[in-house]
Amino acid sequence: MMKLKNKKIKNICMLSTHGYFDPVPELGKTDTGGQVLYVLQLAQAITRFGIKVDIYTRWFDSAKPQIETIPNCSKVRVIRIPAGKWEFIPKESIYGVLDELAENMIKFIKEQKLEYDLFHGHYVDAGIVTLKVAKALSKPSFFTAHSLGAWKKQRVSGDPKEMDKIFNFTHRIAQELRIFQSINGQTITSKEEEEKMKELYHFQPANLEFTPPGVDVNMFRTLKKNEKEENTEIILPNKYIFVVSRISKAKGHDLLLLAFKQILREFPDIHLVIAGGTPNPDQEEIEVLSNIKSFVKQNQIEKNVLLIGGIAHDNLPPYFRKAELFILPARYEPFGMTALEAMACKIPVIISKFAGIQENLLNGQDCLIVNPCETQNYAKSISTLINNKKMRQNLAKNGYLTVRDKFSWEAIAQRFIDFYTKIINRTNIH
Numbered sequence: 001m002m003k004l005k006n007k008k009i010k011n012i013c014m015l016s017t018h019g020y021f022d023p024v025p026e027l028g029k030t031d032t033g034g035q036v037l038y039v040l041q042l043a044q045a046i047t048r049f050g051i052k053v054d055i056y057t058r059w060f061d062s063a064k065p066q067i068e069t070i071p072n073c074s075k076v077r078v079i080r081i082p083a084g085k086w087e088f089i090p091k092e093s094i095y096g097v098l099d100e101l102a103e104n105m106i107k108f109i110k111e112q113k114l115e116y117d118l119f120h121g122h123y124v125d126a127g128i129v130t131l132k133v134a135k136a137l138s139k140p141s142f143f144t145a146h147s148l149g150a151w152k153k154q155r156v157s158g159d160p161k162e163m164d165k166i167f168n169f170t171h172r173i174a175q176e177l178r179i180f181q182s183i184n185g186q187t188i189t190s191k192e193e194e195e196k197m198k199e200l201y202h203f204q205p206a207n208l209e210f211t212p213p214g215v216d217v218n219m220f221r222t223l224k225k226n227e228k229e230e231n232t233e234i235i236l237p238n239k240y241i242f243v244v245s246r247i248s249k250a251k252g253h254d255l256l257l258l259a260f261k262q263i264l265r266e267f268p269d270i271h272l273v274i275a276g277g278t279p280n281p282d283q284e285e286i287e288v289l290s291n292i293k294s295f296v297k298q299n300q301i302e303k304n305v306l307l308i309g310g311i312a313h314d315n316l317p318p319y320f321r322k323a324e325l326f327i328l329p330a331r332y333e334p335f336g337m338t339a340l341e342a343m344a345c346k347i348p349v350i351i352s353k354f355a356g357i358q359e360n361l362l363n364g365q366d367c368l369i370v371n372p373c374e375t376q377n378y379a380k381s382i383s384t385l386i387n388n389k390k391m392r393q394n395l396a397k398n399g400y401l402t403v404r405d406k407f408s409w410e411a412i413a414q415r416f417i418d419f420y421t422k423i424i425n426r427t428n429i430h
Contacts, residue, residue, distance in 0.1 A: 013116040014055045015126035018091035021057035023070045031091045035146050045413035047075035081105045092168045094125050102132040127179040140184040149173040150200035185423040187211040190334045190356050209419040214409030220344035229318045240271035242323035247276050247285045252329035252372050259378040277310045320345040329372050343399035348392045366398040
């Protein structure tokens with residue numbers, strides 16, 4: 001067990017009220033994705049500091065038990081609270097049952113004689129419930145938005161009235177602002193989120209902490225001595241640069257291909273392995289993939305560029321470990337988790353200056369930071385790294401230490417605990 005800096009916190013209540021929230025999540029189901037993983041992994045990491053965590057969600061499937069523990073982590077429980085009919089409700093339509101959910105949750109906590117030191121809601125619906133429950137029980141409240149309604153509205157195309165009917169933007173944005181104004185402490189998962197709060201909500205949070213997603217350093221790691229890759233079916237080139245992301249214009253594949261074309265003049269044996277893609281691609285993905293294939297064919301580099309499609313997250317480590325280096329080439333990237341996962345595998349990385357993660361890294365020490373729009377300098381950075389083995393080793397070593405010390409789930413959990421402690425010590429709510 002890790003040393004806990006503040007021993008006042010013993011029990012935490014988290015809320016993630018929409019989607020299919022299970023101890024072993026069925027990712028990909030409606031409203032069930034990255035946020036669910038974030039909350040589960042954060043909760044488990046916090047328990048390593050001697051704290052118990054209960055995660056409350058909506059109970060809509062009577063076949064499931066009301067209380068379940070996380071496999072191999074008995075200090076984290078998923079507790080389901082009934083509200084509304086026994087049926088799934090999409091997050092855009094869940095607002096009508098939130099008051100009932102809050103009342104039933106308060107009743108459950110009192111009947112079970114449960115004591116929590118604080119309440120932390122994830123996403124707007126859980127934030128609404130959190131405020132009501134925390135107030136009723138006279139405890140501090142915390143919030144992580146994960147996504148901002150006004151920012152999403154800004155990016156969604158289509159008739160504004162129709163989009164408002166689909167996404168319930170007007171109500172969501174009003175509720176988010178109310179939460180921002182009422183919560184005791186708030187965390188953000190990217191620095192850009194803070195800028196968007198100022199720009200779109202005209203709100204400057206007073207008690208704010210940057211807490212990005214963590215890296216599972218038990219999964220993304222180097223192989224131990226005499227350990228071999230479990231998946232022997234993976235066939236990759238002997239020498240390759242690795243890229244993994246959604247297939248989107250924002251991810252900058254075209255900018256990397258321009259630089260890679262120049263790299264091949266100096267290193268004709270190097271390959272570029274591009275992973276990413278969905279079973280049912282949208283129009284943007286189809287167009288971007290088509291443009292990549294056209295460029296590759298026109299420049300006769302088919303033998304050096306491999307498009308391998310989507311890879312399950314759990315299957316990524318071998319692709320990182322076998323690569324010469326990893327590149328995050330994005331035109332726009334709010335964070336850039338894949339770069340940290342590569343660094344955790346002790347692989348040198350080159351990161352676009354337009355990726356949010358670069359704000360937390362040092363150019364030339366734990367990574368190389370480039371402008372992907374400057375093709376000549378881009379290619380030169382890649383070439384220098386391929387040529388300089390010592391530089392690759394230093395970047396890989398320092399990058400690994402950065403992830404371990406700042407971005408492992410344990411490090412992120414410590415940030416949360418320190419933030420909770422600071423806010424609790426400031427407030428009169430105990």
